[in-house]
Amino acid sequence: MSTLKPMTTPSIDGNATAPRSGAPARWIATVSARLQSLPVRTRLELPGGIAVGAEHASVVLRLLDARLLPLLALGQVGRLAEAYVEGQLQIDGTMRDLAEVAAALVPGDPTRLDDAAGPARWWSRLRRSSRSLSRHQPRRDREQIEFHYDVSNDFYALWLDPRRVYSCAYWPDGVNTLAAAQEAKLELLCRKLMLRPGERLLDVGAGWGALLLWAAEHHGVRAHGITLSTQQHAYVMRLIAERGLADRVSIALCDYRDVPEHGTDGGPYDKIASIGMFEHVGRAQLLPYFRKLRRLLKPGGLLMNHGITAGGLHNEQLGAGIGDFVERYIFPGGELVHVSHVMAAMAEAGLETLDVENLRPHYARTLWAWSDALEARLDAARALTSERVVHAYRLYLAGSAMGFERGWMSLNQLLASRPDGKVGATPVRGAQSVYPFQRDHLYRS
CATH class of the missing domain: 3.40.50.150 (Vaccinia Virus protein VP39)
Known part of the structure; x- marks a missing residue:
């Protein structure tokens, strides 16, 4: 059986001491606005009884650690997936509805990761090649x-x-x-x-x-x-x-x-x-x-x-x-x-x-x-x-x-x-x- 590696819990604005039960209002407001634009009715539930989004939702995201909230606001769906695997996020809903939500949350085009020009692109490719070889x-x-x-x-x-x-x-x-x-x-x-x-x-x-x-x-x-x-x-x-x-x-x-x-x-x-x-x-x-x-x-x-x-x-x-x-x-x-x-x-x-x-x-x-x-x-x-x-x-x-x-x-x-x-x-x-x-x-x- 494969052994899955643990993830680290991110902090808000790099503050490792951010309270686990609370979240800044600006992140909640940002997430609330994003939820309203999703193609599937979605609700987010936070510690302390805070909930934003649709009341009768097809997808419910239940964050057990409020420090994960910025990941949702910034569309870091891969890190949210890690949180789900590690038991820090619970999800209700079908995988097809969840996929629609995830796709809408992703910022921009996830295939455009190497748009640097000149020496920056050269260095990026050299580093990538060395990593691939190792x-x-x-x-x-x-x-x-x-x-x-x-x-x-x-x-x-x-x-x-x-x-x-x-x-x-x-x-x-x-x-x-x-x-x-x-x-x-x-x-x-x-x-x-x-x-x-x-x-x-x-x-x-x-x-x-x-x-x-x-x-x-x-x-x-x-x-x-x-x-x-x-x-x-x-x-x-x-x-x-x-x-x-x-x-x-x-x-x-x-x-x-x-x-x-x-x-x-x-x-x-x-x-x-x-x-x-x-x-x-x-x-x-x-x-x-x-x-x-x-x-x-x-x-x-x-x-x-x-x-x-x-x-x-x-x-x-x-x-x-x-x-x-x-x-x-x-x-x-x-x-x-x-x-x-x-x-x-x-x-x-x-x-x-x-x-x-x-x-x-x-x-x-x-x-x-x-x-x-x-x-x-x-x-x-x-x-x-x-x-x-x-x-x-x-x-x-x-x-x-x-x-x-x-x-x-x-x-x-x-x-x-x-x-x-x-x-x-x-x-x-x-x-x-x-x-x-x-x-x-x-x-x-």
């Missing part, structure tokens, strides 16, 4: 992955689909259940990779094995996955044995940097999938990451990189304290980069981008499905983890759905190849890979 060494990566994914297999099973696909689903017309949407996503990935029977597929960050098993059972490939999560590894090993797929599917507890590049158990692979993985790699390690994948990929082979990207060009996380909350309680070490930076790193690594598809609204819908499922089983979730973990994930799922709806984050599938340099050796002259440079193969029944 956070993404093998030992720290393993610790950070285990912090998130080893909370509890059974906890994730409460709100994921039966295949436990923990990444953006695909919702084509007529698909209305999470299970069907995740199967549609798995099939979309396999079609984009143009998987053929007998090919070798590497799944980097294989999760609970959904893509490995789908690709082997529906497309006849030999699939190998890697993960840093001991719980996921044990779970997938059990599935492989139960389904009698040991001759075609395998998974290793392994860092991507340590995947063999040659030999019977190593590369090169015909196709590689990186699904929801590169967000954990870190901005400073993107180029080495894609260079490693290129070396693992056969000349002419295809790579699918599916993951969360930043809504802004320069921010690595969201403002208003949102990114700090996610870093502390959900994804330590996670970093966002704009899709243009991802494509630049792939190109510098020698990979040619072939196709880009933005599935941002699909992820918002996926996250709401996860959120609704968790909300329906809160008692079971508490029995498997702790109240603090449940509080953190309630806000994380609903808040992320809200962020994708508003374009603060995005989700992109980038298909790339390792060009083989053989101009006339493919059906499409100059393709230098199996890719046909059109999408007809995706939509054939």
Whole structure:
């Protein structure tokens, strides 16, 4: 079970001795005015019986420490989320209503965190790069992955689909259940990779094995996955044995940097999938990451990189304290980069981008499905983890759905190849890979 880190209680105007039971009138007045402008009827209750906002409210925020009031006045929703996890704030209302309130409270655009010019921007980027390098060494990566994914297999099973696909689903017309949407996503990935029977597929960050098993059972490939999560590894090993797929599917507890590049158990692979993985790699390690994948990929082979990207060009996380909350309680070490930076790193690594598809609204819908499922089983979730973990994930799922709806984050599938340099050796002259440079193969029944 993950151990959530404690937060410190802020003070009003930096005054650490501010009384816990009172709050300056100016903060109360500011908050009262803000509550009146919210899209959902909201009431704030303070210690001492003070209440402001709507009388018949859909969302009630109950501050147990009045020193948190400035956070609400200033729209620091991430710090308020920390207060909720730590038991200093109580919330009544649905997660969907709460997300609307949080979005309205955020001041300005939370993706614009690096607007400094000249030397200031240069120094900011240097500091960010140094921080990213220090956070993404093998030992720290393993610790950070285990912090998130080893909370509890059974906890994730409460709100994921039966295949436990923990990444953006695909919702084509007529698909209305999470299970069907995740199967549609798995099939979309396999079609984009143009998987053929007998090919070798590497799944980097294989999760609970959904893509490995789908690709082997529906497309006849030999699939190998890697993960840093001991719980996921044990779970997938059990599935492989139960389904009698040991001759075609395998998974290793392994860092991507340590995947063999040659030999019977190593590369090169015909196709590689990186699904929801590169967000954990870190901005400073993107180029080495894609260079490693290129070396693992056969000349002419295809790579699918599916993951969360930043809504802004320069921010690595969201403002208003949102990114700090996610870093502390959900994804330590996670970093966002704009899709243009991802494509630049792939190109510098020698990979040619072939196709880009933005599935941002699909992820918002996926996250709401996860959120609704968790909300329906809160008692079971508490029995498997702790109240603090449940509080953190309630806000994380609903808040992320809200962020994708508003374009603060995005989700992109980038298909790339390792060009083989053989101009006339493919059906499409100059393709230098199996890719046909059109999408007809995706939509054939």
